[in-house]
Amino acid sequence: MSTLTLTAPTTSPNRRRAKIALVGAVVVGALLAHRFGLLGQLEDPARLKQTLVDLGPWGFVAFVLAYAFIQPFGVPGTWFVVAASLVWPWPTAFALSTVGTMAATSIGFSFARFVARDSVARVIPKRFEKYNDSLEQRAFTTVFFLRAVFWMHPLLHAFFGVSKVRFWTHFWASLAGYVLPLFLFSYFGDKVLQALKDAPPSVWVAVGIGAVVLIGVGVWIKRRRRQDDEGGASRSS
Numbered sequence: 488m489s490t491l492t493l494t495a496p497t498t499s500p501n502r503r504r505a506k507i508a509l510v511g512a513v514v515v516g517a518l519l520a521h522r523f524g525l526l527g528q529l530e531d532p533a534r535l536k537q538t539l540v541d542l543g544p545w546g547f548v549a550f551v552l553a554y555a556f557i558q559p560f561g562v563p564g565t566w567f568v569v570a571a572s573l574v575w576p577w578p579t580a581f582a583l584s585t586v587g588t589m590a591a592t593s594i595g596f597s598f599a600r601f602v603a604r605d606s607v608a609r610v611i612p613k614r615f616e617k618y619n620d621s622l623e624q625r626a627f628t629t630v631f632f633l634r635a636v637f638w639m640h641p642l643l644h645a646f647f648g649v650s651k652v653r654f655w656t657h658f659w660a661s662l663a664g665y666v667l668p669l670f671l672f673s674y675f676g677d678k679v680l681q682a683l684k685d686a687p688p689s690v691w692v693a694v695g696i697g698a699v700v701l702i703g704v705g706v707w708i709k710r711r712r713r714q715d716d717e718g719g720a721s722r723s724s
Contacts, residue, residue: 554587559595564639572676581673599648607645615646634664
């Protein structure tokens with residue numbers, strides 16, 4: 488069974504300075520996000536939109552900073568992407584969401600690799616650890632696949648950070664996995680939310696049934712895959 492392979496510890500002066508700089512950047516980013524009041528407004532789209540519009544060009548900066556320094560530590564990235572689609576025209580929302588997503592991804596990766604590697608490794612879910620072997624053999628493809636499935640999960644940032652995947656391989660593969668969902672959220676996000684807001688109850692019922700069916704299919708596929716894996720292991724033994 489695969490075990491998580493950690494990167495080698497780094498204790499050079501340059502690495503120590505990088506750790507201090509990264510921690511400082513995270514703290515500053517969080518303080519700026521708090522100063523602009525963005526965290527408390529993520530659940531109030533109308534108020535958030537007004538705040539960012541009032542900031543003018545600084546609204547772009549505030550959005551990217553809040554996204555980059557807060558999302559890797561637990562705030563869902565989807566909140567930021569949807570918020571961008573409600574505030575700006577889709578090309579601007581797509582550009583800002585892409586920059587914010589890649590910044591958050593890089594910070595989450597770097598924090599796990601350079602600052603809290605040992606602590607982070609202990610909380611990596613088993614469902615990520617099983618991909619460690621394929622990550623070493625087919626790094627780009629594996630990163631792309633996991634990003635397409637789990638997207639911006641903070642623990643996925645951490646998993647890649649404590650693995651042996653190279654930073655730039657992780658960066659470009661993640662970007663490739665992000666592009667399509669970011670475009671769809673940016674282009675259709677406002678339209679979908681407005682359509683759902685005006686939709687009759689029958690549409691909500693259909694959406695609920697569809698969600699239940701998808702979850703049921705996913706559970707069935709997962710169980711079948713587990714049974715096939717167990718059957719293959721017993722035959723090989």
